[in-house]
Amino acid sequence: xxxxxxxxxxxxxxxxxxxxxxxxxxxxxxxxxxxxxxxxxxxxxxxxxxxxxxxxxxxxxxxxxxxxxxxxxxxxxxxxxxxxxxxxxxxxxxxxxxxxxxxxxxxxxxxxxxxxxxxxxxxxxxxxxxxxxxxxxxxxxxxxxxxxxxxxxxxxxxxxxxxxxxxxxxxxxxxxxxxxxxxxxxxxxxxxxxxxxxxxxxxxxxxxxxxxxxxxxxxxxxxxxxxxxxxxxxxxxxxxxxxxxxxxxxxxx
Numbered sequence: 001x002x003x004x005x006x007x008x009x010x011x012x013x014x015x016x017x018x019x020x021x022x023x024x025x026x027x028x029x030x031x032x033x034x035x036x037x038x039x040x041x042x043x044x045x046x047x048x049x050x051x052x053x054x055x056x057x058x059x060x061x062x063x064x065x066x067x068x069x070x071x072x073x074x075x076x077x078x079x080x081x082x083x084x085x086x087x088x089x090x091x092x093x094x095x096x097x098x099x100x101x102x103x104x105x106x107x108x109x110x111x112x113x114x115x116x117x118x119x120x121x122x123x124x125x126x127x128x129x130x131x132x133x134x135x136x137x138x139x140x141x142x143x144x145x146x147x148x149x150x151x152x153x154x155x156x157x158x159x160x161x162x163x164x165x166x167x168x169x170x171x172x173x174x175x176x177x178x179x180x181x182x183x184x185x186x187x188x189x190x191x192x193x194x195x196x197x198x199x200x201x202x203x204x205x206x207x208x209x210x211x212x213x214x215x216x217x218x219x220x221x222x223x224x225x226x227x228x229x230x231x232x233x234x235x236x237x238x239x240x241x242x243x244x245x246x247x248x249x250x251x252x253x
Contacts, residue, residue: 004030005030005075005076006030006031006032006071006073006075007024007030007031007032007074007075007076007077007227008032008033008067008076008077008115009024009031009032009078009080010033010034010035010054010079010080010081010107011035011081011130012031012033012034012035012040012043012049013036013038013040014180015179015180015181016080016130016178016180016216016219016223017033017035017080019215019219020219020220020223020224021043021044021047022042022220023221024076025046025047029075030047031043031047032047032071034049034050034051034052035049035051035052036052036053039051048066048067048070048071050063054081054103054110054111055099055102055103055106055107056102057106060110060114063111063114064118068118072118072121073118073119073121073122074125075119075122076126076127076227077126078127078128078223078227079127079128079130079152080223081107082103082104082130082145083099083100083104084142084182085097085099085142085144085145086142086145088141089143092143096144100145100147101144101147101151104145104148105151105152105155108129108152109155112127115127119166119168120166124166124168125167125169126168126170126227126228127163128172128173128226129155129170129171130172130173130219131149131150131239132149132174132175133174133175133176133246134149134150135149135150135152135153135172135174135239136150136174136239136241137246137247156170156171156172156237156239157237160236160238161237169229169233169236171226171232171235171236171238172239172240173219173223173226173242174239174242175219175243176214176242176243177214177246178215178216178218179213180216207246208244208245209244209245209246210244211244212244213244214243218242219242222242225240
């Protein structure tokens with residue numbers, strides 16, 4: 001029987017984070033979850049939940065003290081937590097811009113610095129950064145989010161190079177339209193047409209190649225693939241797009 005591995009996932013209260021926690025747990029992993037919202041009832045019973053706001057630098061130190069007291073090493077870090085401001089760039093305030101960068105980009109920098117010695121102590125492992133298709137193809141009224149996710153892609157490559165000697169792989173996953181609370185909250189931008197929520201979801205689905213909006217569980221499985229040293233051992237510094245083929249289609253067609 002192989003030793004139980006430990007994963008730390010941020011944003012476990014949201015769609016992708018919650019699905020990821022459940023998926024890792026189903027594979028026998030020990031899950032440590034962080035979210036600023038209260039713990040969900042179905043969080044893995046053998047895991048450890050930490051309520052904290054990762055956008056606050058001082059919170060990172062507190063979180064990692066709890067992580068180390070729960071388990072001395074980490075095999076995988078999944079940087080998933082994010083916020084989204086959906087409005088025109090010229091109407092975005094400095095405070096909103098900074099809040100997006102603090103949650104989506106600075107938090108990853110801080111978490112990786114603190115997680116690095118714990119992953120190194122486990123003789124290596126992997127880091128999975130949840131970026132977005134907005135890092136490579138974007139739309140109107142979501143500039144701060146797109147910039148943060150593009151920055152995360154560059155940070156992923158830089159970390160992959162720096163951490164390779166420590167046997168730590170670093171990859172990013174770029175989800176497209178996935179049915180999460182964040183996606184639903186952003187449907188008012190106008191990019192998915194008008195009408196009720198279901199009509200807007202249907203409009204998004206038609207724009208993918210395979211004609212559907214993704215499920216959080218589908219992203220969770222791809223995150224697990226990148227995390228697992230057996231399945232993706234020769235991958236590092238890469239961006240894995242999981243978007244139903246949306247970015248494969250020429251926009252003018």
